[in-house]
Amino acid sequence: MANIVLSVRDLYLYYRTRKGVVKAVDKVSFDLKRGETIAIVGESGCGKTSLARAIIRLLPRNVEKFDGVISLNGTDVMKMDEEEFRKRVRWQKISYVFQGSQNALNPVIKVGFQIAEPLMIHKGMGKEEALAEAKKYLRLVGIHESFLDRYPFELSGGMRQRAVIAMALVTNPDVVILDEPTSALDVITQANIINLLKRIKQEMNISYIFITHDVPLTSELADRVAVMYAGQIVELSDADEFYVSPKHPYSEKLMASVPTLRTDKKLEYIPGTPPSLINPPSGCRFHPRCPFAYERCIKEEPPLAETSKGSLVKCWLVHEGKR
Numbered sequence: 001m002a003n004i005v006l007s008v009r010d011l012y013l014y015y016r017t018r019k020g021v022v023k024a025v026d027k028v029s030f031d032l033k034r035g036e037t038i039a040i041v042g043e044s045g046c047g048k049t050s051l052a053r054a055i056i057r058l059l060p061r062n063v064e065k066f067d068g069v070i071s072l073n074g075t076d077v078m079k080m081d082e083e084e085f086r087k088r089v090r091w092q093k094i095s096y097v098f099q100g101s102q103n104a105l106n107p108v109i110k111v112g113f114q115i116a117e118p119l120m121i122h123k124g125m126g127k128e129e130a131l132a133e134a135k136k137y138l139r140l141v142g143i144h145e146s147f148l149d150r151y152p153f154e155l156s157g158g159m160r161q162r163a164v165i166a167m168a169l170v171t172n173p174d175v176v177i178l179d180e181p182t183s184a185l186d187v188i189t190q191a192n193i194i195n196l197l198k199r200i201k202q203e204m205n206i207s208y209i210f211i212t213h214d215v216p217l218t219s220e221l222a223d224r225v226a227v228m229y230a231g232q233i234v235e236l237s238d239a240d241e242f243y244v245s246p247k248h249p250y251s252e253k254l255m256a257s258v259p260t261l262r263t264d265k266k267l268e269y270i271p272g273t274p275p276s277l278i279n280p281p282s283g284c285r286f287h288p289r290c291p292f293a294y295e296r297c298i299k300e301e302p303p304l305a306e307t308s309k310g311s312l313v314k315c316w317l318v319h320e321g322k323r
């Protein structure tokens with residue numbers, strides 16, 4: 001399809017550890033359209049950050065397996081060697097706002113220079129031209145251009161996060177991966193950042209992969225929601241459908257654990273803990289925590305297959321019409 005900017009097929013990222021091989025990303029597939037936001041949600045440790053790092057190829061040393069197809073505008077970037085990927089893809093076409101990045105700005109370098117730097121490194125721009133461009137992007141993220149000459153400690157947390165977003169946008173990438181972009185911020189600042197991301201998405205027709213464990217936060221931005229559990233996508237649904245009627249029992253439990261204002265809804269929690277990614281459970285990985293699991297769920301792995309409503313769901317109950 002012409003408007004698909006990023007296509008991920010059968011992506012694996014396993015880590016080698018002393019205790020065994022951690023299957024952090026285990027056969028993940030999805031497509032991202034131009035201008036679309038996919039929210040990737042799931043409990044801590046289910047592989048969200050590993051998926052992001054696999055896509056932008058920022059990998060640790062202990063990788064056991066890194067495999068699959070990642071097509072960017074129709075080109076399989078997995079076939080590129082590190083040098084070509086660094087020159088043509090990372091930060092140029094796909095950029096990454098990593099977890100806690102507002103605290104990772106270099107404290108002794110002025111904010112403007114830090115925003116301009118990707119242009120000098122990746123686009124070969126001279127300093128003056130890059131700084132002029134940085135000024136434009138500072139404005140875009142709602143920071144007055146006078147802050148170009150300030151140091152990170154002179155900015156509030158929210159402003160630092162805006163600066164980091166400007167850094168991710170300055171090369172005009174096709175895809176921006178946002179990994180918990182608001183996690184260290186108060187709720188008002190969080191809302192401001194989400195509104196900013198929404199405005200930029202519309203203005204630049206950019207695609208986001210928005211990673212978070214905070215499901216309600218995604219509702220303002222997401223066009224589709226992908227739920228990850230134990231290294232796999234277990235549901236991929238249109239956002240409108242997902243928030244009203246999540247299909248996978250895990251998605252349902254995630255939504256049921258979200259507080260809503262002024263209702264008598266009893267908050268649920270998901271009993272047990274996410275499974276080991278070294279020895280994940282047989283069949284459906286959620287079966288030990290699923291109240292509806294039956295024999296087939298224990299024995300056989302369900303496919304991630306389309307339901308009548310167009311959602312992709314990895315659950316035997318759904319496929320067999322039991323839910």
Ligand SMILES: Nc1ncnc2c1ncn2[C@@H]1O[C@H](COP(=O)(O)OP(=O)(O)OP(=O)(O)O)[C@@H](O)[C@H]1O
Binds near residue numbers: 022051
């Ligand atoms: N370099 C590594 N070596 C070994 N195991 C790792 C490594 N990085 C991550 N893991 C493990 O991989 C699994 C997935 O971690 P990941 O950080 O991708 O999950 P996450 O869903 O993003 O969690 P969080 O929301 O807490 O960041 C976890 O079990 C984690 O401990």
